[in-house]
Amino acid sequence: MIECNGKNIEFSCEVFPPKRNEDMYDIYKTLDEIKLLNPDFISVTYGAGGSNSKRTAQIATYIQNISEVEALAHVTAVGVNPEKLACMLEEFERKNVRRILALRGDKPRDMSDEDFKERYYKYASDIIKVIKDNGNFKIAAACYPEKHPEASTVAEDIKYLKEKVEIGADELITQMFFDNNKFYDFMDKLGAANVNVPVHAGIMPITAANQLGTSVALSGSSVPTELSNIIAKYSEDPISMRKAGVEYAIRQTEDLIKNGVDGIHIYCMNKFDVTREIYEAVVYDLT
Ligand SMILES: NC(=O)C1=CN([C@@H]2O[C@H](COP(=O)(O)OP(=O)(O)OC[C@H]3O[C@@H](n4cnc5c(N)ncnc54)[C@H](O)[C@@H]3O)[C@@H](O)[C@H]2O)C=CC1
Numbered sequence: 091m092i093e094c095n096g097k098n099i100e101f102s103c104e105v106f107p108p109k110r111n112e113d114m115y116d117i118y119k120t121l122d123e124i125k126l127l128n129p130d131f132i133s134v135t136y137g138a139g140g141s142n143s144k145r146t147a148q149i150a151t152y153i154q155n156i157s158e159v160e161a162l163a164h165v166t167a168v169g170v171n172p173e174k175l176a177c178m179l180e181e182f183e184r185k186n187v188r189r190i191l192a193l194r195g196d197k198p199r200d201m202s203d204e205d206f207k208e209r210y211y212k213y214a215s216d217i218i219k220v221i222k223d224n225g226n227f228k229i230a231a232a233c234y235p236e237k238h239p240e241a242s243t244v245a246e247d248i249k250y251l252k253e254k255v256e257i258g259a260d261e262l263i264t265q266m267f268f269d270n271n272k273f274y275d276f277m278d279k280l281g282a283a284n285v286n287v288p289v290h291a292g293i294m295p296i297t298a299a300n301q302l303g304t305s306v307a308l309s310g311s312s313v314p315t316e317l318s319n320i321i322a323k324y325s326e327d328p329i330s331m332r333k334a335g336v337e338y339a340i341r342q343t344e345d346l347i348k349n350g351v352d353g354i355h356i357y358c359m360n361k362f363d364v365t366r367e368i369y370e371a372v373v374y375d376l377t
């Protein structure tokens with residue numbers, strides 16, 4: 091929690107399960123470190139390309155019961171059918187994992203277009219309903235300040251977002267964005283549409299020049315000149331690039347907090363140092 095001008099802002103971050111079993115030790119070590127920052131929750135993605143929900147559950151269980159930090163597990167509609175979803179919800183209940191981010195999910199690389207089209211649950215809202223009816227979970231959903239790449243207009247995207255909230259989403263986590271003005275415009279539109287649940291702003295620290303391409307491909311987020319200039323300037327200088335990328339994320343976070351954001355969610359890519367540097371700078375500067 092970051093307290094600024096009498097408001098409590100939730101602070102959280104996201105980790106992803108390692109691809110190889112041998113690397114599980116590294117993620118546990120990172121979690122032990124992140125715990126020192128006393129985050130409000132740590133989220134765990136639904137494996138690589140929607141596979142491997144087992145490791146997601148293992149890591150969420152560690153966060154909840156060993157780290158004793160609130161765990162938020164991602165579940166994707168693409169990655170489950172009714173039996174698998176029931177099984178996962180039962181396990182989360184049993185392991186005391188009480189927060190879930192219900193997503194549609196990306197098309198896994200090894201899934202054919204046909205299987206993707208024929209998937210059992212089509213949208214995030216389809217699993218939100220099941221999760222709501224089967225346990226006592228705090229449900230988060232994703233939202234898109236610059237609209238979902240597949241949505242034709244922002245208004246259409248917000249219509250479906252409102253449906254997700256009406257069906258049972260208790261809070262929202264944004265897709266990454268690099269331009270805070272896009273976020274403020276989006277928050278105004280949510281207000282106008284009467285969507286009033288807390289919104290956690292998703293911040294992706296760009297710490298290596300080649301990371302921006304992947305991030306933009308996943309999100310379709312726009313890149314302000316200030317950030318593209320940093321990439322151009324430091325593309326051959328990884329140390330300065332990392333420093334400038336972290337500083338950009340700090341400036342973005344501080345501006346959001348000054349403008350009344352509900353929560354900050356760092357897409358930390360399993361990097362403790364980056365998370366710590368952002369957290370400590372923000373706490374130092376604003377409290
Ligand atoms: N793994 C992760 O950490 C994250 C993944 N994502 C990715 O973002 C993507 C979308 O996920 P969600 O936002 O959960 O999907 P969603 O199901 O809410 O929306 C997906 C698209 O379908 C549209 N849509 C939603 N409900 C609809 C309905 N009932 N009828 C017709 N169209 C509808 C939306 O406007 C949007 O264009 C996925 O690719 C997901 O994996 C986003 C954030 C985090």
Ligand SMILES: Nc1nc(=O)c2c([nH]1)NC[C@@H]1CN(c3ccc(C(=O)N[C@@H](CCC(=O)O)C(=O)O)cc3)CN21
Binds near residue numbers: 266304305308309357
């Ligand atoms: N569409 C979409 N899918 C996601 O899985 C997703 C989002 N959006 N937005 C929020 C977070 C951010 N995510 C990300 C962001 C970047 C990479 C990425 O750069 N991956 C590199 C490997 C990085 C590494 O191992 O350190 C890659 O080459 O895939 C992966 C997931 C996962 N989440």
